[in-house]
Amino acid sequence: MLEIKNLNVTVEEKQILKNLNLNIGKGEVHAIMGPNGSGKSTIAHTLAGKPNYNVESGEVNLNGEDLLSKDPYERSLNGLFLAFQYPIELPGVTNASYLKQIVNAHRKSRKETPIDAGEFLKILKEKSKLLDIPMDMHSRFVNTGFSGGEKKKNEVLQMDLLDPSLIIMDETDSGLDVDALKTTADAINKLRNDERSFIIITHYLRLLEYIEPDYVHVFQNGSVIETGDKTLASRIDQEGYS
Amino acid sequence: MNKVNKDNFTQEKYKYGFVTEIESEKIPKGLNEDVIKLISKKKNEPEWMLEWRLSAFKRLENMSVPKWAKAEIDEIDFQDLYYYSSPKDFKEKPKSLDEVDPKLLETYEKLGIPLKEQKVLAGVAVDAVFDSVSVATTFKEKLNEIGVIFCPISEAIQKHPELVKKYIGSVIPVTDHFYATLNSAVFSDGSFVYIPKGVKCPMELSTYFRINASETGQFERTLIIADEGSYVSYLEGCTAPMRDENQLHAANVELVALDDAEIKYSTVQNWYPGDENGKGGIYNFVTKRGLCKGKNSKISWTQIETGSAITWKYPSCILRGDNSTGEFYSVAITNNYQQADTGTKMIHLGKNTKSRIISKGISAGKSSNTYRGLVSFHKKAKNAKNFTQCDSLLVGSECKANTIPLTENSSNSSSIEHEATTSKISDEQLFYCMQRGLDAEEAQSLIVNGFCKEVLQKLPMEFAVEAQKLVSISLEGSVG
Incomplete structure (x- = not known):
C-alpha cells in the first residue's frame, strides 16, 4: 500500500x-x-508533506x-x-470544536453531510473512554497546557476519529x-486491522x-x-x- | 474567462457589494447653511434642532480635520459630497412594512436581515437605515408596551423632544472634534433608544446601516439612554456597495447609563474595504462614547471591525458614577491595503471605577493595524482599576501592527495592569491542522478564530456565528 x-x-x-x-x-x-x-x-x-522538507x-x-x-x-x-x-498548541480553539471540524473535513471529502452534534458527542465519549481521557479535556484549548501524556493521548484520539x-x-x-503507555498501546492495538498499516x-x-x-x-x-x-x-x- | 473568474472571486469575498437600483432623491452637493436647513426641513425638525445644527456648523468653520491617526488619508473635499440621500418619493416613513418599497425589503433580505416580522430572528428588533433615512423598524409596538422606545432618531426628535434635548450632545459635545462636529451639523438618521426605569429590554435591539447611493456621506446619529436599573443589548451592522470611490461614514453614537443601568453595545462593521489594490472602500470615521453617569452603571463595547478602507474609531467610556464599569472588547482585522487605527479611552472619574480592555488586532496583506488607547485616572477616582490586554497577530510579512497605550494617573490608589503580545501564525500550527485534513484557508481561519475567541464570545449569541464566518472571509486570499 x-x-x-x-x-x-x-x-x-x-x-x-x-x-x-x-x-x-x-x-x-x-x-x-x-x-x-x-x-x-x-x-x-x-510523507506528511511538511514544508521545507x-x-x-x-x-x-x-x-x-x-x-x-x-x-x-x-x-x-x-x-x-x-x-x-x-x-502543536492552538490557543483559543476548544478541543471539541477542533475535533469536530477535522472529522467534518474528512466527511466532506467523502461527500457525507456534517456530523450531527449529538452523534459526535456520543462517539467522542466512547473513544475518549478507551483512552482514559476525561471529557472536560475537550473543553480546553487544543493541546494548550496539556501534559505530555494528554497531548499524546489526544493524538491517538484523533487517529481513531479520522479512520x-x-x-x-x-x-x-x-x-x-x-x-499511560499501556492505555495508549491498548487503544492503538484496537485500531489494528487487515486494512490499516x-x-x-x-x-x-x-x-x-x-x-x-x-x-x-x-x-x-x-x-x-x-x-x-x-x-x-x-x-x-x-x-x-x- | 479570466475576468469572469476574478469577478466571482471578488464577489465571494464581499458579498454585500451589490447596488440596489432604486431612484434616490439627493439634496445638492456641498456643505453650507442652506444644505443644513434643507436636511432639517426634510426631517420636519423643530426649530431648536435646526438651531443646534447651525451652531455646530458655525463651530466647524474654525476646525480642521484631525491628522494624528496612523493612516494615510486622501484629502476629502467636503464640498463635493452629497449630505442627504433618500429613496425617491420617501416623504414619510411607511407606517407598516406592507407600505415599504419591495426593493428595499429585498435589499435587506439579501443582506440577511429579513424585516417581515414572521421571518425575523426571534428576539431581535431591527431598525433599517438606508442612506440617510430609516426605512423600517420592527417590533416597535411590542417594545412600546413595556415602555421601551426604539425608533429612528428623526422620529424621536419629533415625538420625544424632551429626552433628545436633554441628552443629545451631552456625551459628545458639539465642539468635540471635526468629524463629531460635522456630524452634529448634518446628521441624517440613526437609532434612538430609551429604556425606562427598571426595565430589562427583553430583545436585542439592532440597527442595520446600509450605504447605497454614490458620492454620498452617511452621518449616522445614535442615542441610547438606559434609565435607572435598566438593561439593554444593542447591535449595529454595516455594509455598502463596492465602488471605486471612497465614501465617508462619520457617525456619532452616544450612550448614557444612569444608576445601576447597563448598556451592552456590539458592532459588526463590514463596510466595503476596497479592492485588493486598495481602490475604493469606506472611510469610517466614527465617534462613539458612553457615559456611565450613575453609580454602579456599566457600559460595554464589543466591536468586530473587518471592513472599511480606513477605520478610525475609539469607543470610549466616561466612568463618572461611583463603582461604574467600562469594557471594551475589540477584534480589528485588516487585509490588503486596509488601515485601522482603533482603540478606546477609559476615563475614570468616580470612586472604585473599573475598566477592562481586550483588543485583538489581526493584520494581513499590506495593511496597517494600530491599537491606540488611553486610560486616565482623575484625582477623585480612588481605588480605580484597569486591565488592558492588546494582542496582535500578523499574517504574512508585509503588514504592520502598532500598539500605542497611553495612561494618565492623578490618583494614587489606582492600579493599571497592561499586557501586550505580538505573534505570528506559525507554520507549525498551519501544518498541524492541515495534517488533519483542513486546507490552508480553513486552518488559518481556525487559528485566527481561536485568537479572537475571547472577544467573539462577548457578542450576542445570534451574531456570534455570523461574526466567526466574517473573520474567516476577511482574511481570504492572505494565506501563502
Whole structure:
C-alpha cells in the first residue's frame, strides 16, 4: 500500500534521507528504530508533506497514487495520519470544536453531510473512554497546557476519529508514563486491522512490547541498514545500534 | 474567462457589494447653511434642532480635520459630497412594512436581515437605515408596551423632544472634534433608544446601516439612554456597495447609563474595504462614547471591525458614577491595503471605577493595524482599576501592527495592569491542522478564530456565528 523508491530528501540544504527504499503492505506494522539524527522523523514529516522538507528525487505511492504531488491536507484526506512527536498548541480553539471540524473535513471529502452534534458527542465519549481521557479535556484549548501524556493521548484520539489507512507515529511513546503507555498501546492495538498499516518510529523497545511489529527497520544515515522481525528490536535494545 | 473568474472571486469575498437600483432623491452637493436647513426641513425638525445644527456648523468653520491617526488619508473635499440621500418619493416613513418599497425589503433580505416580522430572528428588533433615512423598524409596538422606545432618531426628535434635548450632545459635545462636529451639523438618521426605569429590554435591539447611493456621506446619529436599573443589548451592522470611490461614514453614537443601568453595545462593521489594490472602500470615521453617569452603571463595547478602507474609531467610556464599569472588547482585522487605527479611552472619574480592555488586532496583506488607547485616572477616582490586554497577530510579512497605550494617573490608589503580545501564525500550527485534513484557508481561519475567541464570545449569541464566518472571509486570499 505504501511504496517508497530511492527517496532523497534535503532539509535546509542538508541531505537527510539517502536513497531510501521501503515497502509497507496492507495491515502491516513496521517499526523504525535508529539513533538520533538518523532521519527517522524526516521520513515521517516528508510523507506528511511538511514544508521545507525537499524531495530531491524518488517516488512515493500510497494506495497506488503518487503521494508527493499532493498537499498536506489532501494526504490526510487520502488516509495518511501522522501522530506528532510534539503536538502543536492552538490557543483559543476548544478541543471539541477542533475535533469536530477535522472529522467534518474528512466527511466532506467523502461527500457525507456534517456530523450531527449529538452523534459526535456520543462517539467522542466512547473513544475518549478507551483512552482514559476525561471529557472536560475537550473543553480546553487544543493541546494548550496539556501534559505530555494528554497531548499524546489526544493524538491517538484523533487517529481513531479520522479512520486513516496509514498511521505514522513519531515517538508517540515519549513522554508517557507506564500506565499511560499501556492505555495508549491498548487503544492503538484496537485500531489494528487487515486494512490499516502502521509505521512506528521509536527509540525504545517498551512500546514494541505492547504493539508487536511485523517488521523492524534500523535507520542509519538516512537509509535502512537492516531489516528483521521483532527480535531485531530486542537485540538492539540489548546491544545498541553499533 | 479570466475576468469572469476574478469577478466571482471578488464577489465571494464581499458579498454585500451589490447596488440596489432604486431612484434616490439627493439634496445638492456641498456643505453650507442652506444644505443644513434643507436636511432639517426634510426631517420636519423643530426649530431648536435646526438651531443646534447651525451652531455646530458655525463651530466647524474654525476646525480642521484631525491628522494624528496612523493612516494615510486622501484629502476629502467636503464640498463635493452629497449630505442627504433618500429613496425617491420617501416623504414619510411607511407606517407598516406592507407600505415599504419591495426593493428595499429585498435589499435587506439579501443582506440577511429579513424585516417581515414572521421571518425575523426571534428576539431581535431591527431598525433599517438606508442612506440617510430609516426605512423600517420592527417590533416597535411590542417594545412600546413595556415602555421601551426604539425608533429612528428623526422620529424621536419629533415625538420625544424632551429626552433628545436633554441628552443629545451631552456625551459628545458639539465642539468635540471635526468629524463629531460635522456630524452634529448634518446628521441624517440613526437609532434612538430609551429604556425606562427598571426595565430589562427583553430583545436585542439592532440597527442595520446600509450605504447605497454614490458620492454620498452617511452621518449616522445614535442615542441610547438606559434609565435607572435598566438593561439593554444593542447591535449595529454595516455594509455598502463596492465602488471605486471612497465614501465617508462619520457617525456619532452616544450612550448614557444612569444608576445601576447597563448598556451592552456590539458592532459588526463590514463596510466595503476596497479592492485588493486598495481602490475604493469606506472611510469610517466614527465617534462613539458612553457615559456611565450613575453609580454602579456599566457600559460595554464589543466591536468586530473587518471592513472599511480606513477605520478610525475609539469607543470610549466616561466612568463618572461611583463603582461604574467600562469594557471594551475589540477584534480589528485588516487585509490588503486596509488601515485601522482603533482603540478606546477609559476615563475614570468616580470612586472604585473599573475598566477592562481586550483588543485583538489581526493584520494581513499590506495593511496597517494600530491599537491606540488611553486610560486616565482623575484625582477623585480612588481605588480605580484597569486591565488592558492588546494582542496582535500578523499574517504574512508585509503588514504592520502598532500598539500605542497611553495612561494618565492623578490618583494614587489606582492600579493599571497592561499586557501586550505580538505573534505570528506559525507554520507549525498551519501544518498541524492541515495534517488533519483542513486546507490552508480553513486552518488559518481556525487559528485566527481561536485568537479572537475571547472577544467573539462577548457578542450576542445570534451574531456570534455570523461574526466567526466574517473573520474567516476577511482574511481570504492572505494565506501563502
